[in-house]
Structures are given as C-alpha cells and as structure tokens.
Amino acid sequence: MDKLTRRLRDDADNIQVVVSDELDRRITASLHAVEPLPERAVRPGPSASFWWASTIAGVAAAAALVAVVNWRAPAPVPVETGQAVDLVAVVPDIDWKVESAMLTSPLQKELDDLQADLKKAEEKVKQDIGF
Amino acid sequence: MHSYRERLLRFLLTRSMNFADAEDALQDTLISAFRYIGSYDPRWRFSTWLYRIAIRNAAKARTSDVVPFSEVCDEDSDPLLQCIADAETENLWVSARRLLNDEVFAAMWLRYAEDMSVNDIASALDRSASWTKVNLMRGRRVLDEEMNRAVSESEAYG
Numbered sequence: 001m002d003k004l005t006r007r008l009r010d011d012a013d014n015i016q017v018v019v020s021d022e023l024d025r026r027i028t029a030s031l032h033a034v035e036p037l038p039e040r041a042v043r044p045g046p047s048a049s050f051w052w053a054s055t056i057a058g059v060a061a062a063a064a065l066v067a068v069v070n071w072r073a074p075a076p077v078p079v080e081t082g083q084a085v086d087l088v089a090v091v092p093d094i095d096w097k098v099e100s101a102m103l104t105s106p107l108q109k110e111l112d113d114l115q116a117d118l119k120k121a122e123e124k125v126k127q128d129i130g131f
Numbered sequence: 132m133h134s135y136r137e138r139l140l141r142f143l144l145t146r147s148m149n150f151a152d153a154e155d156a157l158q159d160t161l162i163s164a165f166r167y168i169g170s171y172d173p174r175w176r177f178s179t180w181l182y183r184i185a186i187r188n189a190a191k192a193r194t195s196d197v198v199p200f201s202e203v204c205d206e207d208s209d210p211l212l213q214c215i216a217d218a219e220t221e222n223l224w225v226s227a228r229r230l231l232n233d234e235v236f237a238a239m240w241l242r243y244a245e246d247m248s249v250n251d252i253a254s255a256l257d258r259s260a261s262w263t264k265v266n267l268m269r270g271r272r273v274l275d276e277e278m279n280r281a282v283s284e285s286e287a288y289g
Binding site (some may be wrong): 003004005007008009011015016017018019023024026028030031034035036037038096 | 136140142144145154157158161162165166167168169170222223224240242244271273275276278289
C-alpha cells in the first residue's frame with residue numbers, strides 16, 4: 001500500500017460519525033411506513049441467440065430489399081449485337097522479332113567485340129610462345 | 132441495511148452542507164433502497180447498489196447548492212470538519228472536497244475509503260470503467276501533489 005492510499009484510508013477512518021438514536025428511530029419508523037414495490041423481473045442481458053436472431057433478421061431484410069428493387073427495375077432491353085467479333089483476328093500481328101532484335105543488338109555487338117578481343121589475345125599469346 | 136448506516140452517513144456527510152442534510156439524505160437513501168429492493172440485481176454488490184442510490188440523492192440535494200463547499204463551509208458549521216478527530220495535518224478528504232469535482236470525489240471515496248473495485252465504482256457512478264480509471268488517476272495525482280505540498284509547507288514552518 002502506497003503512502004497516499006494509506007493516508008486516504010487513515011483520514012477516512014478519522015471521520016468519526018455516529019448515527020444517533022433519534023436518527024435511527026426516525027429511519028426505522030420511515031421504513032415501517034413504506035412498502036416495498038412488487039418485484040420487477042430483472043431484464044436479462046442480450047444473449048448469444050439474440051445476436052444471432054438479429055443478424056439473421058438483418059440479412060433477410062437486406063435480401064428482401066434486393067429482391068424488391070430487382071423486381072421493380074425494368075427488364076433489360078435486348079441489344080442487337082450482330083455477329084460476334086473474333087478477337088484474335090482483330091488484334092494486330094506484332095512483329096515481336098524486330099523488337100527483340102532492337103533490344104538485343106547492343107548486347108550482340110558487345111559479344112562480338114569481346115570475341116574479337118579474345119581472338120586477338122589468343123593469337124598474341126600464340127605468337128609470344130612461338131606456337 | 133443497518134450495518135451500512137454509518138458508512139453511508141460518513142460519505143453523505145462529505146457531500147452535505149450541514150449535518151441535517153446528510154441525515155435526510157441517509158434516510159432517503161435507505162427508504163429508496165427498501166422500496167425498490169425488488170429491482171436489486173444480485174449480480175451487483177449490495178453496497179454498490181446502495182452507494183448508487185446515495186450518490187443520486189446527494190447529487191439531487193446538491194443541485195440547489197451551486198456555491199462550492201470552500202465558500203460556504205466555515206470550520207464551525209462544516210459538518211465534516213466537526214467529525215474529524217484532531218490531527219497534526221489537514222484531513223486529505225477535506226482537501227479532496229475542495230480540489231475535486233463531485234463525481235471524482237465520489238470515485239476516490241469509493242476506491243480508498245470503501246475499497247471498491249473499479250468496475251463497482253463505474254456501476255455506482257453510472258460511468259464506464261475507462262472513465263473511472265482515468266479519473267481515479269487524475270484524483271490521485273491532484274491529492275498526491277496536495278499531500279506533498281502540505282508536507283513541504285509543514286517542514287518549512289518547522
């Protein structure tokens with residue numbers, strides 16, 4: 001128990017109150033004069049079944065609303081679409097090879113240069129060792 | 132209910148301007164409790180229910196008294212001061228009555244004088260548990276400062 005708690009308890013105990021005999025008699029007389037009201041059933045708290053029932057009722061109400069809205073809405077007017085379009089035929093044929101060539105040509109050039117450098121170096125080494 | 136009379140009177144005395152008002156509030160509280168005993172919910176502690184009625188009665192009696200305690204009560208007429216045994220330091224509940232509002236005072240009283248749990252206090256005050264916790268902490272901080280101030284003052288004056 002900390003200092004403040006102890007102090008508050010001690011100070012509360014230091015408030016000395018006595019119910020006088022006169023007040024006691026007065027209260028007792030008052031209590032005899034009144035009648036307790038008839039017992040009222042204590043309302044139980046909302047149970048799990050209550051929540052389930054309200055959930056189901058909510059879902060049912062939502063479904064009913066959707067059904068009513070759809071029922072009242074005008075029927076969709078059929079639209080003449082003609083012949084179905086072949087999407088494969090519509091999509092333009094892209095020359096993918098051109099694009100890949102554009103993308104890979106700098107690398108190919110780099111590879112050729114490296115191979116040429118390698119060949120030169122190989123020849124030089126052969127010359128050096130007198131092969 | 133007989134055993135609660137003095138405890139309730141002690142609490143009501145801290146909320147009343149004079150002894151007669153506290154006695155009337157006690158009588159009203161006990162009559163209300165007796166009359167509505169049928170509506171008592173045994174899930175609550177009986178003392179919590181009694182204090183709930185007492186707090187309402189005290190608040191009802193105080194609605195006409197808009198003047199704060201510190202301005203009205205002098206040492207001769209203040210019923211609380213008359214019931215406090217002589218002590219070297221000022222009773223902290225007198226400071227609490229001056230520094231805290233009615234609800235926070237009641238929460239502090241129920242916690243530290245009646246040793247009630249936070250949930251019981253929340254039920255008695257018809258407040259949430261979080262409100263009760265926050266205001267108990269605020270009340271503690273205020274009274275802690277007041278206690279330390281009083282101690283340092285008394286040390287300064289010897």
